[in-house]
Amino acid sequence: MSDKAGFYVGLTSITWREAWKYGERAFRYCQHDVGHALAALRFAAAALGWRVQLMPEWMMHTLGRLLGLNRAEDFADAERETPNYSSR
Numbered sequence: 001m002s003d004k005a006g007f008y009v010g011l012t013s014i015t016w017r018e019a020w021k022y023g024e025r026a027f028r029y030c031q032h033d034v035g036h037a038l039a040a041l042r043f044a045a046a047a048l049g050w051r052v053q054l055m056p057e058w059m060m061h062t063l064g065r066l067l068g069l070n071r072a073e074d075f076a077d078a079e080r081e082t083p084n085y086s087s088r
Helices: 015-047 060-066
Strands: none
Touching: none
16 A cells, blocks of 8 residues: 555535524634534544645635535525635
């Protein structure tokens, strides 16, 4: 097996879908939930002897296409979903 073997995981969150319940706190709570999911991935990977690595060099339009967020027809009456990532 090659040391370069791996796979990609994309985490998404849609703040406006949570806003009905959490109001102004929706963005913060969505970020918090994604942080928990990322931590769970890191723990699971560590248990298998793997590591998790962020890919900040990817372009936003590439992430949007890979995550299926580039479907303009699905967002006719709603705010578009856009990929976002942190370089940390």
